[in-house]
Amino acid sequence: MTYAERMAAYAARAAELAAQDPTPALERAVSLLEGAGHIIIGGAAGLSAAGGLDYQSEEVLRRDFPALHALGYHTLWEALWDPSRTYLQKQGMIAAEALWARYDFPVIQAYRDLLALVEGRNYFVLSSNIDDQFQKAGFDPDRIFCPQNSIADFQCSVPCCDALWDGEAIYRTIVAHMDPVTYACREEDLPRCPHCGAPAVRNMRGRDVFVSWKVMANRAPFERFWAEAAQDDTVFLELGVGFNSPGLIRHPFQRMTALWPRASLIRMNRDYPSVPEKIRSRSVELGGDMALHLHRMRLLASR
Structure with missing residues (x-):
């Protein structure tokens, strides 16, 4: 089967499930969770997207980043990966996206409903997300493993030390002074290591200089x-995991x-x-509206 044929098969199955009454599947899912000795939650981008943190939505871009939409972009993902941006535009867009995704976006209801389903149970979260919604929603921080870390922390690019520092003030300074039309920021607002003066970078996996102590704790x-x-x-509860990095969770x-x-x-x-x-x-397949499914599961579990 070719890649195109596989994607078509996935789309057909998704449409089939979305057209069905999900109640029996939701009831079975709740029953599995209630009988589980261990619950391993796998959360990825689709879970946050279900609550509005959607990098692939033109509606979200128009609503939350109107200036980027005015520049001709259709999605935030397209803007963040545009190879024609200048370096200072790239840094401005990254800062604006980080403020939106990590600091200013409210706690997503789907995460609250998910927490209600597993609170008091024996669970652990494995997530590829970088928005810290699990932490913000109140999940036990000792039961969350996010190997890629979040967009909250900065480190030295050398690195001269293993220190990390929160990026909120950095992002707000960049956005406060950037061009509101082009998103180009000022070079003097870009962060530097407070210890050696080298450029600072976000503490995220993928860099050769990655400082890993926090993320691997x-x-x-x-x-x-x-x-x-x-x-x-054991129940594997997989939420919004596609094929961007299927090797971690899916x-x-x-x-x-x-x-x-x-x-x-x-799933x-x-x-x-x-x-x-x-x-x-031994599986439950659920397509359609994930936020609605989690809310209905919460209601079913509370009966």
């Missing part, structure tokens, strides 16, 4: 939880569902909800 607890889950009635979740005899998978995804045939009997 929960790795060992997560790995212990994962090992314990292999022997228990592929391991479905692989462990196949390998662990007492594991089940709940919620607007565009890619289908699971492999060999684990379909």
Whole structure:
């Protein structure tokens, strides 16, 4: 099967599920969570997008970044990856996006509903998101592992030390003085390491100079939880995970569902909800509106 054929099959399955009454699937999902000894939550971009942090939506760009829309962009993703931007435009756009996604956007209701479903239960979160919505919603910080870190922290680009510092004041300074039409910022507002004066960079995985102590603090607890889950009635609750980086959540979740005899998978995804045939009997597929599904599950669980 070609890539195009696979994507068409995913789209067809998503449309099929979106047209069905999801109530039986939601009831089964709630039942699985209530019977689980371990719950491993995998949260990705689709979960935040369900609450309005949608980088692929023209409506969101028009609403929250009207100047970028006026420049001819259709989505925030398109603007942030435009190769024709100047360096100072790029830095201005990154700062504006960080303020929006990490600091100014309210806690998304879908995260509140999700927390209500698992609070008091034995859960751990694995997330590729960089917006810290899990932390802002009140999930136990000792039960969250985000290997890519968030967009909140800065570090030295050398690095001369392993210090990290919060980026909110940096982002606000950049945005306060940038051109509101072009998003070009001032070079003097770009951050530098307070210790050696080198340029500062965001503390995110992918850089050769990545300072990892903060992001890896929960790795060992997560790995212990994962090992314990292999022997228990475990539910993988996968939320909004597509194919941008499937190797972190999507592929391991479905692989462990196949390998662990007492594991089940709940996959919620607007565009890619289908699971492999060999684990379909131990899985729940939910397409459509993820925020609505989580809210309905919360109501079902509280009956």
